[in-house]
Amino acid sequence: MPKVLVSDKLSKTAVQIFKDNNIDVDYLPDLGKDKDKLFEVIGQYDGLAIRSATKVTDKILGAAKNLKVIGRAGIGVDNVDIPAATKAGIIVMNTPFGNSITTAEHxxxxxxxxxRQIPEADASTKASKWEKNRFMGVEVTNKTLGLIGAGNIGSIVADRAQGLKMKVVAFDPFLTPERAQAIGVEKVELDELLKRADFITLHTPLIDATRNIINAEAIAKMKDGVRIINCARGGLVDEAALYEALKSGKVAGAAFDVFVEEPAQNNPLFELANFIATPHLGASTTEAQENVALQVAEQISAYLNTGEITNALNFPSITAEEAPRLTPWVKLAEALGSFAGQLTETSIKGIRIEYEGNVAALNTKPMTAAAVNGVLKPQVAEVNMVSAPQIAKDRGxxxxIITRDQQGAYEGYIRLTVITERQERGIAGTIFANGKSRIIQVKGINMDAELTPSMLYVTNEDKPGHIGRLGTLLGNLGINIANFNLGRxxxxGDAIALLSIDGEVTAEQLKEIAGLPGVRQAKAVAYN
Incomplete structure (x- = not known):
């Protein structure tokens, strides 16, 4: 009988789910806070169910000799060393959609x-001041709500705001016009949103592209008297810039549930009367906590009893029999998706994945999930091979998927095409006999290039002197070329240079490369 440890507080119903599935369960809700005791006992368990209090470190995993699965009741897994778990062959699961409604309602x-300045009015009234004329509010009816991020939570916020008779405009690179129409929002660029919105709410992950997306420059483009809400991630808003804007009155008010540093203590924003703060309560409702607890119990039970993998962050749904042959293709599919995703800068309407030859006879579902995950990951931080298809569906x-018998020279290959409002960009790859992944085509141009951790992609006019100029510039910049692959x-006509390089290319270096005569695009492409 499999044995599971619940080291954080979960509902009694979740514990009963384990028992109903013939799982031997130890419910020790305070054990997660005692890392020494956890280290001592973890070796006897096949599964571990946690919330945020338990820290699953490399050291803990080193002692978890029998552990097969970790289930996090909630979205965030910052408290789990996922690379170490993956190396140890331990599946890490979460429950990514269990608290969406709760966060949106917050x-x-x-x-x-x-x-309506409710917190300040509440404090004033309880102090027996009765300052009725001091708290003049505004209606939300007929106001414009600017939505930065229109994924699962953002779309729920849009629905609730429309119920309040608000006009909703949304900025999201992955939001297609069809999806925007389906959820009743107007798709706009960020500058347009900043200019038009009376209220702005953020629902996007914290990645390089979104860090400080609301900064002093963005605030300057906003309406006077705008109000800003952030229940997504600390770091999306430049807190120092917001502080100045709140003091000056440019921003009439702001309400945050998340902060750059948490727990937030002695934050300068707390000094301001027009700032509302809550202690990361987005997922804190009875219903949400119950939902994620039940889901994680069901997921762990299914995996331990049948091998079913749901909402895994570090492995796709692959059976033991399929793994040896399928895994290299899964890795190739994700790499092709990542390559295309990193080159895509506009809204994605569709993804077409073609499997030809011997790969078409395999289980393509995990490959498809891996490919979609690769495409979405540059813009959606909290995405994995399991959640990627649902996230793509939610975003329209x-x-x-196209499968067909072998028609060309390769026994099997995958071609992935990203379809945007402006163009289609395709990339194809195969697995050689030695198990190595190779790129065999980019944008219809044939080539043969190995996928490496750090690559430079350059499109240019096919004219004499380009290769020499590019090589000379890279040498002057101190960038060492490992492999130089060409195609036209x-x-x-159009030509492509795909280079494997040592180290990373900075934004300034890319700017210099893009400035070479005849260069149409220069992008750095990286793989973990």
Whole structure:
């Protein structure tokens, strides 16, 4: 009988789910806080169910000789060393969709609290001041709500805001016009949103592209008297810039549930009367906590009893029999998706994945999930091979799968095409007999390039002197070339240089490369 440790507080119903599935369960809700005791006992368990209090470190995993699965009741897994778990062959699961409604409702609550100054009015009234004329609020009816991020939570916020008779505009690189129409929002660029919104709420992950997306420059483009809500991630808003804008009155009010440093203590924003703060309560409702607890119990039980993998962060759904042959293709599919995703800068309408030859006879579902995960990951930080298809569906991205028998020279290959409002960009790859992944085509141009951790992608006009100029510039910049791969459509037409390099290329270096004569695009492409 498999044995599971519950080291954080979960509901009694979740514990019963383990028992109903013939799982021997130890419910020790305070054990997660005692890392020494956890280290001592973890070796006897097949599964571990946690919330945020338990820290699953490399040291803990080193003692977990029988552990097969870790289940996090919630989204965030910052408390789990996922690379170490992966190396140890331990599946890490979460419950990514269990608290979406709760977080969305908290954002709406903060918006209404801002509009009517409820926290400050509450404190004043309880102090027996009765300052009725001091708290003049604003209506939300007929106001414009600017939504930065229109994924699962953002779309729920949009729905609730429309119920309040608000106009909703949304900025999201992955939001297609069809999806925008389906959820009743107007898709706009970020500058347009900043200019038009009376209220702005953020629902996007914290990645390089979104860090300080609301900064002093962005605030300057906003309406005077705008109100800002952040229930997503600390770091999306430049807190120092917001502080100045709140003091000057440029921003009438702000309400945050998340902060750059948590727990947030002695934050300068707390000094301001027009700032509302809550201690990361987005997922804190009875319903949400119950939902994620039940889900994680069901997921762990299914994996231990049948091998079923749901919402895994570090492995796709692959059976033991399929793994040896399928795993290299899964890795190739994710790499092709990542390559295309890193080169895509506009809204994605669709992803077309073609499997030809011997790969078409395999289980393509994990390959498809891996490919979609690769495409989405540059813009959606909290995505994995399991959640990627659902996230793509929620964002209105059509995923088309084509399988066919061998028609060309390769026994099997995968071609992935990203379809945007402006263009289609395709990339194809195969697995050689030695198990190595190779790129065999980019944008219809044939080539043969190995996938490496750090690559430079350059498109240019096919004219004499380009290769020499590019090589000389890279040498002057101190960038060492490991491999230099070339391809062109026709003489004098479009050409591609795909280089494997040592180290990383900085933004300034890319700017210099892009400035070379005839260069149309220069991008750095990286793989973990």
């Amino acid at each position: 954002a709406i609550s903060l918006m209404l609290s801002l509009a 991205i059509n995923v088309e 459509a026709e003489v004098g």
